[in-house]
Amino acid sequence: MRPSPHVLDLFAVPEDTEPLPGGQGHSVRAGDLVLSPERDALIQDWLSPLLARLAVRLDVDPARHPRDLRIAVPVPARDGSWVVDGWAASRYEPGTVACQNLAVSIAAGHVLHAQLATSLLERPVRLPERNDRWALAERVAFGELPVPDADPAVVELVKRALAAADEEPSIGRDQLVHADLAGNVLLDANGAPVVIDFAPAWRPVLWADAVCVLDSVLWHGAAREVLDEWRYGPARAAMARAVVFRVLSDAPADVAAYAEVLGVRLPA
Numbered sequence: 001m002r003p004s005p006h007v008l009d010l011f012a013v014p015e016d017t018e019p020l021p022g023g024q025g026h027s028v029r030a031g032d033l034v035l036s037p038e039r040d041a042l043i044q045d046w047l048s049p050l051l052a053r054l055a056v057r058l059d060v061d062p063a064r065h066p067r068d069l070r071i072a073v074p075v076p077a078r079d080g081s082w083v084v085d086g087w088a089a090s091r092y093e094p095g096t097v098a099c100q101n102l103a104v105s106i107a108a109g110h111v112l113h114a115q116l117a118t119s120l121l122e123r124p125v126r127l128p129e130r131n132d133r134w135a136l137a138e139r140v141a142f143g144e145l146p147v148p149d150a151d152p153a154v155v156e157l158v159k160r161a162l163a164a165a166d167e168e169p170s171i172g173r174d175q176l177v178h179a180d181l182a183g184n185v186l187l188d189a190n191g192a193p194v195v196i197d198f199a200p201a202w203r204p205v206l207w208a209d210a211v212c213v214l215d216s217v218l219w220h221g222a223a224r225e226v227l228d229e230w231r232y233g234p235a236r237a238a239m240a241r242a243v244v245f246r247v248l249s250d251a252p253a254d255v256a257a258y259a260e261v262l263g264v265r266l267p268a
Helices: 005-010 041-060 102-119 133-141 152-165 205-219 224-230 233-249 255-262
Strands: 017-019 028-030 033-036 088-091 175-178 185-187 193-195 200-203
Touching: 041 102, 102 175, 102 185, 102 193, 102 205, 133 152, 133 233, 152 233, 152 255, 175 205, 200 205, 205 224, 205 233, 205 255, 224 233, 233 255
Parallel strands: none
Antiparallel strands: 017 028, 028 033, 033 088, 175 200, 185 193
């Protein structure tokens, strides 16, 4: 994927683009911006201004410590739009490296979510209109859609995970959360966490934490021992819903890996 000359012109960046690692592998650097494809204008039109205001507020806070949370600032195009032909832009953060410390990523998420809890009090009306595979999987994970027809092993795992999740009445109140923190926290030259590539969901913070832990253990090299904290009570319910979310949205899904996280033995 490469942005067209029209996209580059509206974001006022040079045509010499550079692929960036991470995410789905499609984002590119163009000048001082990161351009990411396949963005929904209906979502970015409310999300990007919210994140931009929060990012600036964090950056100019007079009480700010050099290692406090930062957010990669979304940047609009020259015509004021946040998405051009499916591409959205954010400020490039030079000198950053991927955060490899799960505890730091979780802590960054907690600070981010605390800020968002006071910035947005009601679910945005456009958020339920998403119909991508992640949004649909999320709704199944929270019992808002039936279990879809799929591979029998996937269906069995989903049903058993939902049964485990339903044993707990609540895992917390819904708010705006980043549903894909693992791999999307960088560290700048001062060691401050920089959150990128915000994946919006209106769900409990504990679930967002569970998704981050799950992804970090299975795909980013975190120690499996951290899963011990997610085997009982609300934490287990959150992890079960995280497993449903991922096993239904991954393409393809490693069903055995997700079953092992929950300690579920599937039929041969």
